Amino acid sequence: MGRKPWCGKEGVNRGAWSLKEDELLSNYIQLHGEGKWRTLPQSAGLNRCGKSCRLRWMNYLRPGIKRGNISPDEEDLIIRLHRLLGNRWSLIAGRLPGRTDNEIKNYWNTFLSKKLHTDVSKTFECVRKYKSGPTRKVIVPKATHCTKMLLSVDEGDHLKSNQCPPSSTPSESHVLNMPNAFDYLDFSEIGIEGIFENSNMLETDFVAPMFEMDFHNPACSLQFEHHWTDLL
DNA sequence: AAATCTTGCAACCGCTCTTCA
DNA sequence: CTGAAGAGCGGTTGCAAGATT
Incomplete structure (x- = not known):
């Protein structure tokens, strides 16, 4: 006995959500709250997979969701958090009020990964120049312990x-x-x-x-x- | 103006983790 | 302890729109 799939492969709507579907989902959740995603579509009168409903609610319909225009501050925070946490998008999103893991993941994959790729090249070039340069007039505080x-x-x-x-x-x-x-x-x-x-x-x-x-x-x-x- | 390519993003899929009976 | 259901996560895909040829 395997586990039941989230929804059948056939007979449910896929792809972009219509306004009417959004409305049905929002109204249902406002009345009954989140949860029971597997049975929600039927109760709400939606011909959708429960998983799809959850995603739609979490990423777009939930109150307080910010859309687009990632600010420079947010971008900086994403970069720093990604350095610390890696691809833990939900954890990163948790530090950015109103942003979803999906949005941050998309933003990273489309903008920041490319940007950082360029930055890494710049970094290695800079380090190379520093190491081979004739004058190294810098004073670097020497750490006594590498922790x-x-x-x-x-x-x-x-x-x-x-x-x-x-x-x-x-x-x-x-x-x-x-x-x-x-x-x-x-x-x-x-x-x-x-x-x-x-x-x-x-x-x-x-x-x-x-x-x-x-x-x-x-x-x-x-x-x-x-x-x-x-x-x- | 039409065809083709590229880009951005919403949505899907498969997997893992958690909870509970 | 075990297994099923619920929930969540991250990688990937598909498509619409814009850019380029």
Whole structure:
């Protein structure tokens, strides 16, 4: 005995919702409240899948939904939250009143992923220039402990299962497989302004889709530390 | 002006998680 | 503990509208 499907594949309306359908759904939910999505369509007189009704209500009909015009502040928040949470659209949406996970996901896929792709290229170019430049007149506050690193999602996934590198010998550690420890610093802790003060790049331009990882084990942090303090 | 391509977004699908009997 | 139902999530698709050729 399998589980019952949300709705039959045939006989229900699909595609764009009509005004009348929206009205029926809104009226029903205002009277009876949300929930029981499977049986709602029949009770509300809708020839729709319950799942479809839920989606329509959550993303468009629910009171307080904002549509379009993502403000610069909201965009900035989305970028920051995405860096922290990844593709957890519902969690990100939870921090943006009136915005839905679907809208944020669409916005990310159509605008921000492209924008950030460009920014990452700019970032690597900037880092390259910094490292190869003849004059490096910057003063960077040196952190004494590395307690946090930003890793690419793949590496983050790898490390999540091993909070510490598998080898106690740094040279054998997979950490060295990272292209450059410089790329993995959490600049918020050591002062990105100093690093880029002579470049044309703004701190706000330094945005990359990275996974933030905290090291709760101090010994573990120290294993990583020399990889990046050597660079400073 | 017509055909084709691109883009943005609403909606769908399949899966997982939670709840409850 | 188990399994079914309810709910939610994230990836993907399909289509309309605008842009380009």
